[in-house]
Amino acid sequence: MPIRDKHEFKVSFLQVLDEDGRVDKQLEPDLSRDQLLELYRGMVLAREADQRMLRLQRQGRLGTFSPSTGQEAAACGPLLALGKADWLVPAFRELGALLMRGVPFNRVLRFWGGWEEGNVFPGVDRTLPIAVIVGSQIPHAAGLGYAVRHRGEKDTAVLTFFGDGATSEGDFHEGMNFAAVWKAPVVFICQNNQWAISTPLNKQTVSESIAQKGLAYGMPVLQVDGNDALAMYRAAKEALDRARAGDGPTFIEAITYRLMMHTTADDPSKYRAEGEVDQWERRDPLVRFRKYLGSKRLWNAQKEEQLRVEVKQYIDDQVKEYETPIDVKPDIIFDLVRGIAHELIEEQRAEFLHRLNDENEDADA
Ligand SMILES: Cc1ncc(C[n+]2csc(CCOP(=O)(O)OP(=O)(O)O)c2C)c(N)n1
Numbered sequence: 001m002p003i004r005d006k007h008e009f010k011v012s013f014l015q016v017l018d019e020d021g022r023v024d025k026q027l028e029p030d031l032s033r034d035q036l037l038e039l040y041r042g043m044v045l046a047r048e049a050d051q052r053m054l055r056l057q058r059q060g061r062l063g064t065f066s067p068s069t070g071q072e073a074a075a076c077g078p079l080l081a082l083g084k085a086d087w088l089v090p091a092f093r094e095l096g097a098l099l100m101r102g103v104p105f106n107r108v109l110r111f112w113g114g115w116e117e118g119n120v121f122p123g124v125d126r127t128l129p130i131a132v133i134v135g136s137q138i139p140h141a142a143g144l145g146y147a148v149r150h151r152g153e154k155d156t157a158v159l160t161f162f163g164d165g166a167t168s169e170g171d172f173h174e175g176m177n178f179a180a181v182w183k184a185p186v187v188f189i190c191q192n193n194q195w196a197i198s199t200p201l202n203k204q205t206v207s208e209s210i211a212q213k214g215l216a217y218g219m220p221v222l223q224v225d226g227n228d229a230l231a232m233y234r235a236a237k238e239a240l241d242r243a244r245a246g247d248g249p250t251f252i253e254a255i256t257y258r259l260m261m262h263t264t265a266d267d268p269s270k271y272r273a274e275g276e277v278d279q280w281e282r283r284d285p286l287v288r289f290r291k292y293l294g295s296k297r298l299w300n301a302q303k304e305e306q307l308r309v310e311v312k313q314y315i316d317d318q319v320k321e322y323e324t325p326i327d328v329k330p331d332i333i334f335d336l337v338r339g340i341a342h343e344l345i346e347e348q349r350a351e352f353l354h355r356l357n358d359e360n361e362d363a364d365a
């Protein structure tokens with residue numbers, strides 16, 4: 001009995017803007033001038049905010065954080081396709097996604113400054129807080145997708161982000177499998193930035209791609225140039241539309257690169273070659289998108305200057321707000337973990353406050 005071929009799988013790759021900003025007319029998404037400018041502003045704001053955070057951290061005004069410079073297209077492109085009724089479930093390297101969602105920058109600063117208040121996003125619904133525990137948000141996204149379907153919420157999808165390293169966690173496989181089996185409306189975006197702290201991709205997995213891992217769970221997959229904001233928008237839009245139409249989850253692998261350190265607590269020159277970074281600097285997502293806007297006559301040096309001034313003013317105001325003392329509510333975590341009151345949590349709160357009081361008395365003595 002001959003052995004027959006049973007299945008054939010393939011992984012496609014999407015790029016809309018090449019590295020010089022030239023667009024593939026067939027694949028160019030139909031976006032208005034305002035949408036294109038909103039996307040560019042999101043990426044510029046993310047870059048400038050990231051660089052400000054680095055300076056604040058170096059001056060001792062902010063705790064450790066995970067810079068996102070170089071990854072703006074992967075985070076911002078999909079946000080342009082995300083609606084208010086959709087859920088956003090971030091990891092920890094999507095500053096641009098949070099800012100485009102409307103999360104005030106001062107809240108992100110509070111998070112990395114060590115304030116529990118940084119987990120609350122006033123005026124922004126359906127947006128989960130930053131998740132530092134690698135991969136932990138993936139089952140949350142699958143569960144939210146399940147809930148959306150269970151409640152019969154039609155035009156709602158869930159968008160979640162994670163890194164290449166997260167795909168080695170059990171949470172990734174469990175979340176992907178559940179979402180596929182439940183036909184949950186979830187779009188999974190892996191930001192493959194080539195590194196998980198000091199672990200390079202070839203030590204993370206021997207798969208030819210990360211995208212193909214989605215095939216094992218029976219969902220459509222696409223590999224995308226993650227430094228191409230138009231390709232990221234297009235891929236996410238199609239996947240979100242499919243999810244909202246009841247056709248289940250999609251897995252997108254965004255090929256991108258972390259241009260700075262993993263967090264402000266490490267020195268990447270200890271584990272990677274400068275030449276590698278230079279190569280990726282030439283693929284800067286902002287430069288590519290700016291060239292595209294220029295070729296459409298939507299952008300020039302004067303508009304760039306105006307935008308930079310406006311963004312700087314916003315960042316200055318937000319930093320000021322972050323550094324304005326607020327009432328410290330040390331027991332806020334008991335309000336936020338469950339969201340609604342519970343007598344066991346109130347018991348724990350009372351115990352916590354009691355101990356805190358004792359400690360304060362000891363310190364005074
Ligand atoms: C469960 C868990 N294990 C280990 C860590 C420490 N840690 C933080 S980020 C990280 C690497 C994550 O790499 P990747 O998923 O590729 O995301 P990236 O940092 O590149 O954005 C590790 C191991 C953690 N936060 N959580």
Ligand SMILES: [Mg+2]
Nearest residue numbers: 163164195196
């Ligand atoms: Mg990574």
